[in-house]
Ligand SMILES: NC(=O)c1ccc[n+]([C@@H]2O[C@H](COP(=O)([O-])OP(=O)(O)OC[C@H]3O[C@@H](n4cnc5c(N)ncnc54)[C@H](O)[C@@H]3O)[C@@H](O)[C@H]2O)c1
């Protein structure tokens with residue numbers, strides 16, 4: 382079969398690899414119909430993720446059809462349409478029994494990392510019963526594929542951890558796919574104001590179509606000062622960090638109202654300063670989280686009912702044999718005006 386593989390730092394190739402087979406009784410092999418590329422795949426290509434070794438097929442997002450299942454798989458059979466979660470869970474370890482699937486002792490984020498991923502014609506999914514979801518009838522595959530990772534990440538790590546409530550003023554720093562997923566799902570709770578902050582005017586403009594009430598370009602403006610002006614010097618109830626650099630974490634801690642929540646979503650490679658001398662008496666909460674995908678069943682219902690339209694985040698479409706070109710576009714997202722690039726393998 383054909384697949385996109387990591388070939389060492391800075392190198393990727395569209396290669397031929399044997400079709401995966403069921404190895405454990407709890408495995409399923411899924412024929413991929415739709416997949417996409419994540420910012421994390423770009424981190425891997427830079428060599429930032431040492432668990433990914435050369436030859437590894439990338440990708441942890443996908444929708445497909447069950448091709449074969451091991452003897453112990455009871456929930457799925459060949460021909461079933463499924464959503465693949467970016468998080469694999471055995472459903473029975475201590476972490477899984479607490480619904481903290483991201484820290485599953487035998488799973489977690491392994492797809493396209495420790496084992497071959499979804500940017501291929503077929504993928505092997507361990508613990509299929511607890512790592513796959515049945516695709517609801519009639520739901521568009523383009524919407525579905527955004528539920529593998531970005532929607533649950535923006536929702537769980539940003540909106541739920543940030544405790545967004547009706548009437549809140551919410552600032553989201555980073556208008557990439559994850560920040561926009563937080564923007565879409567924050568609206569489940571009817572916040573009064575949604576302020577998007579980024580350095581890319583195109584992304585900021587687009588975020589208005591997704592419900593932003595204010596946009597700020599932090600390269601041009603003093604974003605902290607403007608947020609304070611917008612809120613009558615009070616600050617925001619919720620600041621969601623969806624970039625992953627010290628400057629944006631700092632901005633979030635500078636704009637919090639007393640009692641506010643700072644929900645960190647970004648993956649940080651460097652230490653950020655914690656301004657306890659300013660924050661110690663402000664009753665704030667700071668949270669971090671790796672996406673657990675525990676909200677996937679709930680999010681599936683919101684797209685099945687038409688409440689949520691994540692497919693609006695797809696800007697470019699390619700076939701699997703054009704995946705190298707899809708990466709070229711995604712690597713130059715600002716220039717290309719790209720958010721999510723969809724790859725069809727059927
Ligand atoms: N916690 C988790 O489980 C989890 C899961 C997936 C992704 N992530 C992380 O979430 C973050 C966002 O992911 P994404 O795919 O949307 O990334 P992305 O790179 O597409 O988006 C980041 C955005 O930040 C903006 N930005 C860069 N520097 C900025 C600055 N100084 N001020 C304001 N904005 C700035 C960029 O213009 C871009 O629009 C990444 O760090 C990613 O690794 C976390």
Ligand SMILES: [Zn+2]
Nearest residue numbers: 471474477485
């Ligand atoms: Zn587990």
